[in-house]
Amino acid sequence: MLPSLFVSHGSPMLALSRTPARDFLAGLAATLPRPQAILVISAHWETEAPMVNAVARNDTIHDFGGFPKPLYELTYTAPGDPALAERVAELLRQAGFDAGIDRARGLDHGAWVPLLLAYPEADIPVLQLSVQTHRGPAHHLAIGRALAPLRHENVLILGSGSFTHDLRRFRGQAVDAPESPDVTAFSAWMDRVIAAGDVAALTDYRARAPHARDEHPTEEHILPLFAAIGAAGDPVAARRLHNSTEHAILRMDAYAFGTG
Template identity: 75%
Template sequence: MDTAIPTQLPSIFVSHGSPMLAITRTPARDFLAQLGTTLPRPSAVLMVSAHWETDRPMVNAVARNETIHDFGGFPRALFEIQYPAPGDATLAAHIADLLGAAGFPTGIDHARGLDHGAWVPMMLAFPDADVPVLQLSVQSHRGPAYAYAIGRALAPLRAEGVLIIGSGSFTHDLRRFRGQAVDAPETADVTAFSAWMDQHIAAHDVDALIHYRTHAPHAADEHPTEEHLLPLFTALGAAGDAPTAQRLHNSTEHAILRMDAYGFG
């Protein structure tokens, strides 16, 4: 891996799917397992995970991250995984300052570790747990425009060697999960929604994307609630005014979960 930090790191969106991604060999897992080798080593990673929802932005500041097993009914092997990556209190304060200056008063949580939306991608991409990791919460009730604006405020971090990763799911209608095989073919509505999103991401049509719920086919079906798509908007916003967008990965799990990933900038 090239250890030099470039002038600008990209911002990235990844789909983390089920916690089983940590121990199940799938195309998405294979993608994440090689992701770290394709990037310069960052000074730190800021994870924006769908699984930490708060009324206002919160960033964690701990000496070492606890591994939060925020799920139930899965094999014991998942609960035995630990990802004790260091935190960075100084960077947490800097992030809070950046967001506060942009009009987003931000709190600092001195206890919370990493939920599975953060540690599953991180353990695959950076398995040595030696890169400082911070987590930023999402505000689902605020919607995409707010999440995009949060990303814009965080954009200066990319020039400081911080890798910003939004971790969610490109589609996330778990109401339709009926035990489908992990490699079951995706449904037509998932295909239509994902094609629309990809088209407008490639075109950097931010306005259409922010209003995806009105324009994209089957939007409310693929995201009955928005927390798993909002990290995409933060990653997009962090890339600046006219970023290049590259689809880094696309696959489907259990017929309904698109596992797409994008790099911006």
């Protein structure tokens, strides 16, 4: 059975830059059994209620501006899986969520950037699930729990966000600039609580973790973590797969949850 994963996708330039996080993602698939399909919970699709895309083939959404031209020339046209999208929506509805299906949307960079690195052949069906930023961690933990049966069906559940994400402080720092002390403190607290499997403390991270509101002024980039944890079941078994920092403020940590 596949674990559920959380990865940090950082800047869209991750697709072109040589960094430790990029190298980690490029080697990720070799550490996992090949999935039948991949369901990505991306920080970059925010909706009022959960939505899953159902298309025959995914378009590549370049949902960013001001980057070099080669980034806009990258595509990731993985097939979709409309039948699996129906199952995802039904699992969520059975758990009490008012889930819907989007039959046009492709993959935003929260999905295609890490997948381009991990599965560059784009030959595995990919679905994307939205986040509801206004609903917070407990909501996304419950979404993950509703989706847990998919792990028994060889579907890789992949939360894609960022372990820290305060872009207000980006001032053109070099990609390898030293990590800010508040980023270190927040990430150390989060890793300790994740390793302990303390879901209650983690769900209350905004009140308990040092500098939580600085590292996540808005929560969309941390919420995919909770969906990945929820999909792992109880008790939570966590493994940190990677940790690094980019531009002093972006922690690029990745985790696997549950037994594989």
